[in-house]
Amino acid sequence: MKNRAFLEINGLKLKYGDKAVLDGVTLKIEPREVLVVMGLSGGGKTTLLNLLLRLMEPTSGTIMFRGEELLSLERRELNRARTRIGMVFQNAALISSMTVAENLALPLRELSDKTPKEIDKAIDEKLELVDLKDAREKLPGELSGGMKKRVGLARALMLDPELVLFDEPSAGLDPIATERIDDLILELKEEHNVTSIVVTHEMESAFAVASRMAFLDKGKIIFDGTPDEIKGTDNKVIQKFLAPYLAHERTGELHHANS
Ligand SMILES: Nc1ncnc2c1ncn2[C@@H]1O[C@H](COP(=O)(O)OP(=O)(O)OP(=O)(O)O)[C@@H](O)[C@H]1O
Ligand SMILES: [Mg+2]
Helix, strand or coil, X not given: CCCCCCEEEEXXXXXXXXXXXXXXXXXXXXXXXXXXXXXXXXXXXXXXXXXXXXXXXXXXXXXXXXXXXXXXXCHHHHHHHHCCEEEECCCCCCCCCCCHHHHHHHHHHHXXXXXXXXXXXXXXXXXXXXXXXXXXXXXXXXXXXXXHHHHHHHHHHXXXXXXXXXXXXXXXXXXXXXXXXXXXXXXXXXXXXXXXXXXXXXXXXXXXXXXXXXXXXXCEEEEEECHHHHHCCCCHHXXXXXXXXXHHXXXXXXXXXXX
């Protein structure tokens, strides 16, 4: 087999009207990496993830996924590629007239040939993963924000994807649920060889899960490196972004040293 990257994004551009939201994004992701993408609000993170699922089309650029150019795939092949990619949407994006179980069944009904019995089993399995077995027959409107988020995560895992895109998976969750999601991201990598891209503002989570970190600013990747490298960056925007976390980390160490 050719030596090729798992996912390779090159020169990706997207404009809304005449505003360049992504202005030539280039990123390479190896299997089993957890790439954390950070950036200021409105910087284009969600847009980038949406492009990877081809929920919208870029102005230019290429996206190679497992040796295939995603952007030139026809509907059938695109759907096949999409079975390998799970997305946890920032706003959960559940269908409000359907129960949790029906929401979770949807990707399997549309993109797999699993029997109703197999689908039922997969629903239980994924709900168990996110600690929500009791929510099976509930409607999204009956769930809290954090519960919806976890259902969105369960849905992203329904097809046992190789690549999972997490858009703010722990925003609005309590610290315990947040830690549970962090653990799940690592578990997916360790036990199922899943590769992840995680967009997050929660620095503690970011450093807990990341094998690599990238910073998106004004449509460009201005940093791409290891968690240790980003802590030492001399870029002012990133320093400011990380400052509260790093200060907290230092205080933690001080407490530790004094105790
Ligand atoms: N459908 C759309 N039409 C026009 N502009 C859009 C659309 N979606 C997003 N934008 C603009 O694109 C820019 C990037 O938005 P995006 O949602 O990708 O940012 P983000 O980095 O995910 O921000 P956040 O951290 O707040 O989630 C913003 O300026 C936003 O206003
Ligand atoms: Mg966003």
